[in-house]
Amino acid sequence: MxxxxxxxxxxxxxxxxxxxxxxxxxxxxxxxxxxxxxxxxxxxxxxxxxxxxxxxxxxxxxxxxxxxxxxxxxxxxxxxxxxxxxxxxxxxxxxxxxxxxxxxxxxxxxxxxxxxxxxxxxRDHADYIYSAEKLAELKGKKLHKKKNQISQFERRYPQYRVESIQGDMIRKCRDFANELFARQTKPPESLVYEHDAITNAFRCFDQLGLEGQVLLIGDRPAAFSLYSRLTPDTYDIHFEKADLLVKGAAQVINHEVAKRLKNRCTFINREQDLGVPGLRKAKLSYDPVDIRIxxxxxxxxxxxxxxxxxxxxxxxxxxxxxx
Structure with a gap:
């Protein structure tokens, strides 16, 4: 080279x-x-x-x-x-x-x-690696709770839909991210930096080669996920945000992304927990195939x-x- x-x-x-x-x-x-x-x-x-x-x-x-x-x-x-x-x-x-x-x-x-x-x-910076097929099918005892949460969401919001993030939807998702951030009265520094990073991602969405999915209830976003290919067999989930007032939205967007990626990759990298106990618990609950330390x-x-x-x-x- x-x-x-x-x-x-x-x-x-x-x-x-x-x-x-x-x-x-x-x-x-x-x-x-x-x-x-x-x-x-x-x-x-x-x-x-x-x-x-x-x-x-x-x-x-x-x-x-x-x-x-x-x-x-x-x-x-x-x-x-x-x-x-x-x-x-x-x-x-x-x-x-x-x-x-x-x-x-x-x-x-x-x-x-x-x-x-x-x-x-x-350990705090270990990558969580998941089987794309397993996240898409939600098979097994460890993922049974996730399946139930998604079923409850589908009964509660039968009119929901999932769309690719492109065109004007980039702006709508950026506005949604701004709305979620504005709800924070005294956001910790980590959330301030995360919001800045998400803003950069939407600002340069196409130039970065990003892809994404948005979960909509009516015309209003309830969650979104931004990702790109990391290696030939792995996609990296860079950002994923959900409205906590919409129960099950986080589980649905995770599932929908996996369904769309399972035929394009073998693994999904959902990045790190940074030593945050709640984040570690959430990532472990999806049964990773590898925690790459x-x-x-x-x-x-x-x-x-x-x-x-x-x-x-x-x-x-x-x-x-x-x-």
Whole structure:
């Protein structure tokens, strides 16, 4: 892959809508499974998480400008010693250059990484993976309650319908999201950032390649879901909002999306619970087939090896790194 036309480390750039094709060249080639890498998420949430991107040794590096942490580089795995040098260079101007979203496969293939980093697991940032077919059919004892809730909704609102989000429906769903947010008297910071991200998603709906479904009662939205393809066999649910005054709306929109996606993918990624107890309970209740827990590599610059690796860069060396 030719990357000479892209920003090269140490130069970085924020995520802009025109970067989608360039970034997705990396993501599509290497089938990155974590929702953390989704261009839609990186673009829409940038006011909450000031992320930027660059290319280092032909790998895509996505980093947090606020604290210097970065996602595991996208591309052929870097050997631990080269990964450590990258951490050391980033640490020059930042305090905590941790590496997040490190897949278990990297730890298995490069056990020597334990000599360079302290390793921890990211349970709060684990991706919840579901069978699209199972969510669409709601078979099994664990999903029986969901089926009952949907049946109750259908009896209560026999006139409901589900439509694709396109054209003027984008505006209607955006207005609905604004209405739900306006009901919050003192919204926590997390909801403020989420609403900002949803606003960005609707503003650039087509440019981001988003798809969605809206649940309507009459002509009024009761819930919506926005999603896009993450890998060839997985769709990522980016945002899903429902009117809590309409009992069962959340379960219906989840079910309707799964019915529409089951013939287009094998899995549905419903993203993370962020350690929120209620959200964790809700995600577990849908019986995920996998809870994909990645690791974080914690940089320890006081280590003797770190000092040896960092010294040339502290002296201003620009010698190319060994590939």
């Amino acid at each position: 030719n990357t000479t036309d892209l920003p090269q480390f140490p130069d970085v750039k924020p995520f802009e809508i025109q970067d989608r094709q360039a970034v997705n060249r990396f993501l599509d080639r290497f089938d990155v499974e974590s929702c953390e890498y989704s261009f839609t998420n990186l673009f829409c949430w940038q006011n909450a998480y000031p992320m930027a991107w660059t290319v280092y040794q032909d790998r895509l590096v996505i980093l947090n400008k606020r604290n210097g942490s970065f996602l595991m580089p996208v591309g052929e795995f870097l050997p631990p010693e080269d990964l450590f040098i990258l951490s050391a260079m980033i640490q020059n101007g930042c305090s905590t250059p941790e590496i997040t979203s490190v897949p278990q496969r990297y730890l298995d293939e490069h056990p020597a990484v334990k000599g360079y980093y302290t390793i921890s697991k990211q 990645n690791a974080t590599l914690h940089f320890t610059p006081a280590d003797t090896m770190s000092e040896r690796l960092r010294k040339p860069f502290h002296e201003g060396s620009t010698k190319p790194l060994k590939k």
